[in-house]
Amino acid sequence: MPDALAAHAEPHGHAHHPALQHHFQTMAQQQEAATLGMWVFLVTEVMFFGGLLMAYLLYRVWYPEAWSEGSLELDIRMGGFNTVVLIGSSLTMALAVRSAQTGAPRATVRWLLLTIALGLTFLVVKFFEYKEKYDLHHIPGPNFVFEGPQKDHLQIFFSLYFGLTGLHALHMVIGVSLLSVITWMAHRRRFSPEWYTPVEMSGLYWHFVDIVWIFLFPLLYLVDRAHQLS
Amino acid sequence: MTTTVLPRVTYLNVRTTVASWLLTKDHKRIGILYLLVVSFAFLLGGIFAAGVRIELTTPEGDFVSADTYNRLFTMHGVAMVFFVLIPAVPAILGNFAMPLMIGARDVAFPKINLLSWYVFVIGFLFTLAAMLFGGVDTGWTFYTPYSSQASNSNVLLTGIGVFIAGFSSILTGLNFMVTIHRMRAPGMTWFRLPLFVWALYATSLVQILGTPVIAITVLMLALERALGFGIFDPRLGGDPVLFQHLFWFYSHPAVYIMILPPMGVISEVLACFSRKSIFGYSFVAFSSLAIAVFGFLVWAHHLFVAGISPYSAMVFSFLSFAVAIPSAVKTFNWAATLYRGAIWWRAPMIWVFGFIGLFLVGGLTGLFLASLGLDVHLHDTYFVVAHFHYIMVGGAIMGYFAGLHYWWPKITGRMYSNGLGTLAAMLVFVGFNLTFFPQFILGYLGMPRRYHAYPEEFQVLNVLSSAGASLLGIGYTLIACYLLYSLWKGEEAGANPWGATGLEWKTQSPPLPENFAQTPIVREGAYEYAKRETKVA
Ligand SMILES: [Cu+2]
Numbered sequence: 001m002p003d004a005l006a007a008h009a010e011p012h013g014h015a016h017h018p019a020l021q022h023h024f025q026t027m028a029q030q031q032e033a034a035t036l037g038m039w040v041f042l043v044t045e046v047m048f049f050g051g052l053l054m055a056y057l058l059y060r061v062w063y064p065e066a067w068s069e070g071s072l073e074l075d076i077r078m079g080g081f082n083t084v085v086l087i088g089s090s091l092t093m094a095l096a097v098r099s100a101q102t103g104a105p106r107a108t109v110r111w112l113l114l115t116i117a118l119g120l121t122f123l124v125v126k127f128f129e130y131k132e133k134y135d136l137h138h139i140p141g142p143n144f145v146f147e148g149p150q151k152d153h154l155q156i157f158f159s160l161y162f163g164l165t166g167l168h169a170l171h172m173v174i175g176v177s178l179l180s181v182i183t184w185m186a187h188r189r190r191f192s193p194e195w196y197t198p199v200e201m202s203g204l205y206w207h208f209v210d211i212v213w214i215f216l217f218p219l220l221y222l223v224d225r226a227h228q229l230s
Numbered sequence: 231m232t233t234t235v236l237p238r239v240t241y242l243n244v245r246t247t248v249a250s251w252l253l254t255k256d257h258k259r260i261g262i263l264y265l266l267v268v269s270f271a272f273l274l275g276g277i278f279a280a281g282v283r284i285e286l287t288t289p290e291g292d293f294v295s296a297d298t299y300n301r302l303f304t305m306h307g308v309a310m311v312f313f314v315l316i317p318a319v320p321a322i323l324g325n326f327a328m329p330l331m332i333g334a335r336d337v338a339f340p341k342i343n344l345l346s347w348y349v350f351v352i353g354f355l356f357t358l359a360a361m362l363f364g365g366v367d368t369g370w371t372f373y374t375p376y377s378s379q380a381s382n383s384n385v386l387l388t389g390i391g392v393f394i395a396g397f398s399s400i401l402t403g404l405n406f407m408v409t410i411h412r413m414r415a416p417g418m419t420w421f422r423l424p425l426f427v428w429a430l431y432a433t434s435l436v437q438i439l440g441t442p443v444i445a446i447t448v449l450m451l452a453l454e455r456a457l458g459f460g461i462f463d464p465r466l467g468g469d470p471v472l473f474q475h476l477f478w479f480y481s482h483p484a485v486y487i488m489i490l491p492p493m494g495v496i497s498e499v500l501a502c503f504s505r506k507s508i509f510g511y512s513f514v515a516f517s518s519l520a521i522a523v524f525g526f527l528v529w530a531h532h533l534f535v536a537g538i539s540p541y542s543a544m545v546f547s548f549l550s551f552a553v554a555i556p557s558a559v560k561t562f563n564w565a566a567t568l569y570r571g572a573i574w575w576r577a578p579m580i581w582v583f584g585f586i587g588l589f590l591v592g593g594l595t596g597l598f599l600a601s602l603g604l605d606v607h608l609h610d611t612y613f614v615v616a617h618f619h620y621i622m623v624g625g626a627i628m629g630y631f632a633g634l635h636y637w638w639p640k641i642t643g644r645m646y647s648n649g650l651g652t653l654a655a656m657l658v659f660v661g662f663n664l665t666f667f668p669q670f671i672l673g674y675l676g677m678p679r680r681y682h683a684y685p686e687e688f689q690v691l692n693v694l695s696s697a698g699a700s701l702l703g704i705g706y707t708l709i710a711c712y713l714l715y716s717l718w719k720g721e722e723a724g725a726n727p728w729g730a731t732g733l734e735w736k737t738q739s740p741p742l743p744e745n746f747a748q749t750p751i752v753r754e755g756a757y758e759y760a761k762r763e764t765k766v767a
Contacts, residue, residue: 023336023413025749033338033412040404044442051446051476055461058472141458152466159459163450 019195031197038201042208049167049212056160056219059153066153068224070161073138073154078129079221082122083213089118090210097203100196105189108199112183115206119176126169133158164216171209178202240643240740255340256743261326262641263347267354268317269710274361275309276703278302283665283696291683299682300367301383307370309361312392313354315626316484319491320437321350321402323633324430326641328406330734330741331424333415333750338408346401353395360387369680371481374462374473378454386455389448396445399487403437406430415733417752424732424756425514429494432518436483436490436525444480447473471536478529486525488622489589490518492629493560496582499636500564502730503579504571507757510563517556524553534605543602550600557593561586576728577651581632584659588624592617595670610680613673616666624662631655631709638713639727643740644720650712657705664698731758 017027024030060067096111137145140159148154182202185191191199241258251259281302285293294302329337337343360366367383368376377385410423410431451473453459460466462473501508508514530538530546564586573579595617599605608614631654639645668691673679677688684692726735737746 021340023334023340029412033408036411037339037404037408040407040438044400044404044438047439048442048446051443052450054476055450055472058469059467063467140460144458152460155460155466156463156468159453159461163453163459163461 017195019197027194031195034197034201038204042204045171045208045212049164052160052163052167053219056164059156059160060223063150063153063156066150066157068227069148069150070154070157071221071223071225074161074221075129075132076221076225078125079217082125083217085118085122085125086210086213089115089122090207092118093203093206097196097200100186100191100199101193103193105186105191108186108191109183112179112186112199116176116179116183119172119179123169123172123176126165126172161220164220168209168212168216171212175202175206175209178205237643237738237740237742239742240738241743242643242740244743253344255336255344257325257329257337257340257343258641258741258745260343260347261322261324264317264321264325264350267347267351268314268322271309271313271354272706275306275314276706278306278309279699280703282306283699285682286684286692287689287696289684289686289689289692294682296682297367300369300680301365303680304367304369305361305365308357308366308388308392310622311370311484311488312395313350313357315488315622316395316399317350317402318488318626318630319495319633320406320430320433320487321346321398323495323630323637324406324426324433324491325402327633327637327734328427328430329409329413330640330737330745331427331732332410332413332418333733333746333752334409334413335744335746335749336413337405338413339405342401343405346398346405349401350395350398353391353393353398355391356394357388357391360384360391363387371477372448372451373477374451374454374470375464378451378462386452389452389455393445393448393452396441396448399437400441400445403434403441407434407438410434415750415752418733419752421512421515422752422755423515424494425497425508425511425518426491426494428515429490429497429518432522433487433490435519435522436487439526440480440483440487443476444484447476447480450476471533471538474533474536475530478532479526482529482532483522483525485618485621486521488626489629490521492585492626492633493518495629495633495636496564496585497560498730498732499578499582499632500567501757501759502636502728503574503576503582504568505574505759506567506571507755507759508563509566509569510559511755511757513559514563517559520556521553524549524556528553531600531605534602535609540602547600547602551597554593554597554600557589561590561593575652577646577648577655578632578636578728580652580655581628581635584655584662585625585628585632587659588620588628588662592620592624595620608673610678611673612669612677612679615679616669616673619666619669624666628658628662631658634713636728637734638716639723640734640739640741642717642720643723643738644716645723645727646712646716646720650708654705654708654712657701657708661698661701661703661705665695665702666698668692668694668698732756 020027020030024033092111092115096108096115099105099107099111133139137143138158140155140162144151144155144158146154179202182198185198241256251263254260254263281294282299285291285299285302291299325337325343329335361384363384365383366381366385366388368381368385372385372389410427414423450459450461454462460468462468462470464470497508497514528546528550530542531550534543534547595613599608599614599617635646635651672688672691672695675688677684723739725738727739728735733746733750733752734741736750
């Protein structure tokens with residue numbers, strides 16, 4: 001073992017940052033690896049949602065009436081409110097990253113807490129939205145109820161609605177948990193302008209989850225609203 | 231051979247507790263952890279295959295019921311595809327060798343690497359549970375609406391297992407891609423990378439882009455089966471063919487997750503044992519990327535008789551022919567490398583020759599199936615079964631064993647018996663051809679796959695096939711015996727028993743926990759065999 005340890009110490013004998021993991025040579029290398037890894041992960045997420053969106057695309061083309069009817073069933077006030085909440089949370093998240101970058105830990109914690117609060121707000125509203133659908137028996141499955149000739153196609157619409165928004169909500173739950181850990185780390189003064197990679201990576205994730213919703217909101221809630229307004 | 235003693239400190243003996251293995255972040259140890267689980271899955275899949283072959287020795291369905299037979303071939307497929315072929319080369323050999331080959335101390339994310347193994351094991355346990363509770367009978371393709379509505383077997387448990395195991399593949403792909411981008415040693419430029427690393431890079435591309443799609447598809451199937459969602463339900467106007475599209479969007483490229491890394495292994499071993507630089511390095515490197523990219527554009531050749539439009543069928547047929555080109559580029563380059571090489575007949579090289587022969591047959595019969603007219607005749611017959619076994623067993627598994635025999639001295643520090651290694655390769659080659667060549671004929675004559683009984687006139691060929699399968703079983707058992715034996719009695723291998731040029735051979739065998747005593751600095755390409763005076767005992 002002494003040989004191996006000596007050999008290990010050799011290439012970087014100088015004092016290095018405590019956050020530098022032993023298999024990296026420099027902080028820059030570690031940072032670049034994390035960033036690339038996160039972007040690659042987000043690509044896998046795009047493909048993950050992509051499968052469901054492919055199904056969405058197919059059935060929207062096949063069953064446009066069901067899609068417009070289903071879209072009108074959704075609560076645009078709750079959906080719209082949630083859209084604003086999430087866009088706001090992206091701003092607070094960006095400000096948290098900025099604070100970590102400039103070495104302002106108190107501000108970092110504050111912005112992170114605000115982001116978490118907005119995320120939780122989204123989830124609470126989503127819960128009530130789901131509950132309303134539950135009361136109306138719009139959950140797809142053997143107990144699905146819908147009056148009208150489009151009933152079967154609407155079940156497909158609601159399958160995709162719950163599939164897409166459910167998966168998104170799951171990502172929100174993961175995001176809020178992630179941010180809680182990051183907040184704790186920020187509170188313990190673990191980040192500095194030299195090393196705030198976890199804050200930045202969680203930020204990327206949060207923005208991604210946000211963007212997914214920016215797509216889901218018009219795709220699900222706004223299919224035929226213009227028709228409704230006229 | 232040499233009288234060197236094993237190195238004092240290695241990644242194997244630096245710590246020896248069970249916990250040190252279960253919590254290891256060392257890519258080399260994680261490779262061995264994968265080896266254990268994958269070998270068990272291989273045994274399991276082999277046992278299911280044995281059940282299938284025993285049933286098919288007689289025309290009557292007398293060994294097992296039709297229902298049991300369905301479960302046997304399904305579980306054979308599920309175990310072999312998701313828990314052997316997908317992880318075998320990347321997660322075992324790639325994990326062990328790739329960081330060494332690029333001169334890194336570890337992969338970019340060692341904790342995620344360990345996590346991927348645990349995710350894999352959890353997925354495997356779910357699938358194992360499904361098998362223990364009576365198995366699954368849908369075929370490994372889980373086609374709807376049979377899987378979502380009709381089947382009374384454990385589709386849900388198996389699906390959850392496959393879903394979870396998929397994330398292990400994604401994590402490995404992600405880790406490898408970042409590692410190859412960011413962890414190369416000084417001087418290790420892209421065009422000095424060993425071709426195995428290029429192959430793993432191309433593979434990680436497929437894992438990253440394809441695997442999430444099968445994950446979401448299986449999730450949709452699970453929602454449909456468990457909660458009654460209606461995405462693929464024809465009674466509601468849903469489209470079961472959509473499932474097939476999404477399934478094959480992953481599962482065709484998945485064939486390249488299985489075959490690209492073994493192709494990379496072949497390039498390494500073939501250059502080493504021909505004592506030549508690989509012919510057309512950049513063509514071989516880019517053909518891996520070409521296969522990964524074009525592999526995503528051919529999936530609907532599995533749906534030629536599923537009622538897709540003739541125009542799209544024509545496009546997919548053409549693209550399926552086109553994707554054979556980069557594979558052919560590789561094969562020609564290997565042949566050109568052999569030409570006037572100083573071929574050294576050692577066990578790993580025998581496996582390489584086996585690979586090339588079998589992969590060639592598998593690839594060429596793929597062109598038969600890509601032809602629209604012929605596919606109508608051959609679809610769902612034993613011709614298809616023979617074709618993909620030539621690729622997935624004749625290609626991927628032969629390549630896996632070529633790599634295992636090549637790197638075994640590096641992994642363990644010990645040599646196995648070259649004679650037995652050669653014998654096993656020949657047994658497997660002969661046994662394989664005896665098993666699967668008759669199936670080409672059976673398929674051509676019209677014997678459909680997935681039935682447990684068949685007309686009398688097919689018996690001779692089926693008996694030949696079952697006899698070959700026994701030979702295969704003996705061959706694989708033999709490998710396990712002499713490799714395990716070498717752990718106790720094998721000669722010390724020394725750092726570079728093959729006189730190979732890769733960086734992994736510049737460190738001791740077994741390597742240091744940190745791989746290299748000093749970070750290597752690379753000054754030449756990967757296959758400078760011509761430049762060096764190689765002396766091997
Ligand atoms: Cu295919």
